[in-house]
Amino acid sequence: MRLSICAYAVAGLFIVANGAQAADGKALYDANCAACHNVLAPKIGDKAAWAPLIKKGNDALVQSVIAGKGMMPARGGHGTLTDADVKASTEYLVSKSK
Numbered sequence: 001m002r003l004s005i006c007a008y009a010v011a012g013l014f015i016v017a018n019g020a021q022a023a024d025g026k027a028l029y030d031a032n033c034a035a036c037h038n039v040l041a042p043k044i045g046d047k048a049a050w051a052p053l054i055k056k057g058n059d060a061l062v063q064s065v066i067a068g069k070g071m072m073p074a075r076g077g078h079g080t081l082t083d084a085d086v087k088a089s090t091e092y093l094v095s096k097s098k
């Protein structure tokens with residue numbers, strides 16, 4: 001009995017920890033994208049620069065980041081980022097720029 005409660009607790013923690021990792025767009029952005037997007041175009045918060053990009057839709061933007069675009073290397077140069085990480089950080093960047 002005690003053992004099974006413990007197993008549920010561990011499984012619960014694991015799910016929470018995993019969810020937080022993929023969902024924390026701000027932390028991912030700060031660690032992987034801010035060095036460029038806080039200073040270079042398209043800059044975070046620059047609504048005029050982002051408006052035409054946001055029109056393409058989040059999926060297209062996420063694909064650009066995964067594949068790389070112009071001066072931006074694939075996954076912002078951070079090959080260890082998962083697709084979910086790229087999506088979360090892109091969504092954070094977009095949410096601050098519209």
Ligand code: HEC
Nearest residue numbers: 032033036042053061064065069070071072075076089090
């Ligand atoms: C080395 C600098 C650099 C890093 C790091 C970087 N970017 Fe970029 N990013 C750019 C540049 C430059 C462009 C403009 C590319 C172009 O249009 O030629 C761009 C464009 C974009 C776009 C628009 C794509 C499109 O389809 O027009 C998105 C969204 C984006 N970046 C998100 C991110 C995210 C999210 C991260 C972190 C995971 C990130 N970038 C990391 C430099 C960077």
